[in-house]
Amino acid sequence: MNAIDVIIAKRDRARLTDEQIDWVVDAYTRGVVADEQMAALAMAILLNGMDAGEIARWTQAMIDSGDVLAFGDVGRPLVDKHSTGGVGDKITLPLAPLVAACGAAVPQLSGRGLGHTGGTLDKLESIPGWRASLSEEEIAAQLADVGAVICATTPTLAPADRKLYALRDVTGTVESIPLIASSIMSKKIAEGTDGLVLDVKFGSGAFMKTPERARELAEAMVAIGTAHGLATTALLTDMSVPLGRAVGNALEVAESVEVLRGGGPADVVELTVALAREMLVLAGITDVDPAQVLASGKAYEVWERMIAAQGGDPGAPLPVAAHVEELVAERSGVLTRLDAYAIGVASWRLGAGRARKEDAVQAAAGVRLLVDVGDEVEAGHPLLELHTDTPDAVPGARAALNGGVLVSDEPMSRPTLLLDAVRG
Known part of the structure; x- marks a missing residue:
């Protein structure tokens, strides 16, 4: 095997063999295949695509590059959720404790924000004392x-x-659906969960701008899950x-707590409950209504225990920004675009996100929405x-x-x- 032959094969629209895929992924991980060679292959995949068999094998090769987690018997069915990312998307925060309160176990391995989309870990780190890094043994014990x-x-x-x-991030190959799908699914399958629900977003704040592209990605990921025996x-x-009325780390935590206490914005509640229903179906739990559990406050009790188990103080005050300014309506009418x-x-x-992975974020920075699309407003009304914490950032915002x-x-x-569902 050599990298040039694999690149040429995909450049010429050939189907990569299982052996070629296994070798090139392993060799790249070990440093045998150079970055520029993998960049060329990634571009060839972007331009010429992969069939379902190639995508499944590519995913398996990435899983095989590391460990597969084994939590043992935690006494409950394991089910997870993944979102393709959005603005104000704090759904993981109320969803994980809600599904746990309904009887399943949720091993939610999450990431940090980059660019205009927020990261779940950044949000939770605004809670005093909370820690993101756990060992496999700690994860299993907490589950x-x-x-x-x-x-x-x-x-x-x-x-x-x-x-x-x-590499994809700096070579213009992020948009490749085979590479997106295999990236997401390799990590989720390696988690060792029994079921997975995907929240595939479309629109201006999403990675996929159209419903058609979102459906293509959803179908590719569901096919990968099915091929690997993952419901x-x-x-x-x-x-x-945006989802809800809060965009930013501590702001979104506060809104998530509202939802867990039986309140919060209707759209956040709607999506949380919809995803919970799908997760419970995959977990085989059909006699519990997550909407009732959420309204009862039982999910909030699980939230408190979950945060405390990771060193956080669920009752501690969240950080508050040093500087707050309003954006007001310049005329009367209806809010038609947000x-x-x-x-x-x-x-x-404003400081809630990062341009590079090593950048720090401000826990209290962000945007609070005071009105919703369709609301009537008067001139001078705060929108x-x-x-x-850095007033100099306001003009750019x-x-x-x-x-x-x-x-x-x-x-x-x-x-x-909610537009539609794709099922395996």
Whole structure:
């Protein structure tokens, strides 16, 4: 085997053999295949695609590059969820304790934010004392005791994916659906869960801009799960407007707690319950209504135990920004545009996100939405708040919002959140 032959094969639209895939993924992980060679192969895959068999084998090769987690018998069925990322997408925070309160165990291995999309670990690290890094033994113990854990991916999980992901980010090959699908699914399969629900988003604030592309990605990931014996379902959800009213780390934690206490924005509750229903079906739990469990406060009790188990103080005050400014309506009318991407970039510029993986984030920075699409507003009425510890960041955030927040005379309603489901 050599890298040049593999590159040429995919360049010329040939189907890669199982042996070629196994070799090139392993050799790249070990440093035998150089970055420039894997970059050429990634571009060939982007341009010429892969069939379902190639994608499944590529996924397996990335799984085989590291360890597969084994939590043992935790006394409950294991089921997980993954979102393709969005703005204000704090759903993991109320969802994991809710599903645990319904009787399943949720091993939620999560990541950090980059660019305009937030990261679950960044949000939870705004809670005093909470720690993201757990050993496999600690994860298993917490699953058995609490039923839910949200933590960082273990270092030995799919190392080929970490290396390839960084390369794709700097070579213009992020958009390849075979590489996106295998990246996500290799980590989720290596987690050792019994069932997986995918939240595949589309719209301005999502990675996939159209429902058609989101469906293509969802179908590819469900096919991978099925090929690997993992029960997998995907929901297609709209991300043209932010989820909820809070965008930013501590702001989103506070909103998640509202939801867990039986309140919170209707769209966050709707999506949390919808994903919980799908997860419980895959876990074989059909006699529990997650909407009732959420309203009862039982999920909040699990949240408190989950946070405390990882060193956090669930009752501690969350960080508050040193500087808050309002964006007000320049005219009277109806809020007809609240663009998720614009809001996400504004929050990022205020300090809630990072441009590079090594950048620090501000726990209290972000955007609080004061009105919703379709609401009538008067001139001078506050539309949103900008929260930051660095006031110099506000002009850049305001610039990001130009054209993204619009008041007009046209009647408008919020887009439908749930579009469709793809099942294995």
